[in-house]
Amino acid sequence: MQWSAGSPRYWHEFVNHEVCVTTADQQRFEGRVFTVDPVSASVVLLSVQESERPSVRVILGHAVTDVQILRRGTEETERQMKSVLLPDRAQSLSAEELKSRRESVRLWLEQNRVPVTEDGEVLRVANALTISAPYRPGDCSSANEIILSRVQSLVESRPGAEAPP
Amino acid sequence: MESSKEQHLFETETCLIILNVAFDQYNASLLNYFFFFFLPRLMTFILEIKRSSGLRFRRVLNETPVSVLRLPRGPEPNSRGFDPTSPRFIALCPTTLPSSSSSSGSADEEEQRLRAELRERFLRTLLLMTGKRVRFDMHEHVRVHARFGASDIDVLNLQVCDLETPLGVQREALLRSQDVIACSFEV
Numbered sequence: 001m002q003w004s005a006g007s008p009r010y011w012h013e014f015v016n017h018e019v020c021v022t023t024a025d026q027q028r029f030e031g032r033v034f035t036v037d038p039v040s041a042s043v044v045l046l047s048v049q050e051s052e053r054p055s056v057r058v059i060l061g062h063a064v065t066d067v068q069i070l071r072r073g074t075e076e077t078e079r080q081m082k083s084v085l086l087p088d089r090a091q092s093l094s095a096e097e098l099k100s101r102r103e104s105v106r107l108w109l110e111q112n113r114v115p116v117t118e119d120g121e122v123l124r125v126a127n128a129l130t131i132s133a134p135y136r137p138g139d140c141s142s143a144n145e146i147i148l149s150r151v152q153s154l155v156e157s158r159p160g161a162e163a164p165p
Numbered sequence: 166m167e168s169s170k171e172q173h174l175f176e177t178e179t180c181l182i183i184l185n186v187a188f189d190q191y192n193a194s195l196l197n198y199f200f201f202f203f204l205p206r207l208m209t210f211i212l213e214i215k216r217s218s219g220l221r222f223r224r225v226l227n228e229t230p231v232s233v234l235r236l237p238r239g240p241e242p243n244s245r246g247f248d249p250t251s252p253r254f255i256a257l258c259p260t261t262l263p264s265s266s267s268s269s270g271s272a273d274e275e276e277q278r279l280r281a282e283l284r285e286r287f288l289r290t291l292l293l294m295t296g297k298r299v300r301f302d303m304h305e306h307v308r309v310h311a312r313f314g315a316s317d318i319d320v321l322n323l324q325v326c327d328l329e330t331p332l333g334v335q336r337e338a339l340l341r342s343q344d345v346i347a348c349s350f351e352v
Contacts, residue, residue: 007276008276008279008280008283009275009276009279011283012279012282012283015283023346023347024346025304025306025346027302027346027347029347034286034290035283035286035287035290036283036287037283037284037287037320038280038283038284039284039318039319039320040319040320040342042287042320044286044287044290053351053352054351054352055349055350055351055352056290056293056294056349056350056351056352057347057348057349058290058294058347058348058349059346059347060320060342060345060346060347062342062343063346063347084352085286085289085290085293085352086286086289
């Protein structure tokens with residue numbers, strides 16, 4: 001079908017806009033597009049009504065026949081969507097808070113004999129692992145599982161770490 | 166579902182017809198008169214009205230748990246998940262990518278970046294969905310509720326718990342994604 005044969009570039013055009021999706025059995029679904037899965041062409045819609053709790057609807061790609069844009073979204077709507085569906089990313093700390101947190105994580109790692117260097121906004125551990133802002137256990141990325149798990153547990157056990165919101 | 170409702174109506178009406186016939190052969194006293202004459206006639210009358218006016222019966226949830234009748238088919242034993250006929254492989258295989266003929270390296274990278282971003286958002290949506298009570302809209306206006314468990318990598322099967330069906334509550338079930346049109350849940 002045409003929708004499933006689209007390219008990621010085509011699908012990306014619809015993200016963050018309010019659309020009306022028509023399915024194979026003539027049903028219509030309206031909502032703001034959060035994403036389109038490139039593997040199955042499934043559309044994820046977030047309901048835009050303010051009155052009720054936000055609800056998410058996933059329409060599988062094989063059933064989609066047509067997608068029409070009703071209203072264009074803005075940066076504000078993007079931010080709102082992200083705060084509902086990506087709660088971890090929404091948190092934004094100021095530069096000083098980030099710096100102080102970076103310092104405290106770096107000191108803690110050094111106390112535990114882990115070779116860490118500061119590289120701008122990120123911390124690099126032994127050239128194998130990177131910790132990006134805001135330096136929580138979930139922000140460690142590495143190709144080596146063993147190093148990843150060791151450093152993650154270290155960062156998690158850092159004394160004085162604030163509880164996640 | 167429509168067929169079970171029709172069946173329910175039919176069964177009720179059959180009982181009432183039998184009751185009506187039973188009365189005719191029974192000696193009438195006042196109490197008997199009420200139960201065996203008046204009530205069945207009244208019920209038949211009400212049912213006729215309901216059927217002709219097209220009122221829908223409220224579906225009563227059948228909460229009897231149903232044990233697992235049949236285990237789902239497991240993954241292929243010899244392919245380690247890399248199935249060359251799967252939609253994912255066909256999508257990523259370079260010879261079928263529409264942009265591959267005309268693209269330069271940077272256009273490919275851009276496409277890949279977009280693809281990764283879209284896929285990551287979708288995976289996070291699935292993560293949000295796990296453990297929540299989800300409503301599945303399927304063909305022929307069938308709607309079922311279940312607790313979402315997981316999906317496979319190509320979004321071909323959806324694993325759910327406590328699937329509420331007219332037969333009872335299925336403890337574990339596997340839904341084919343071709344049967345499902347949409348799933349909705351509250352954040």
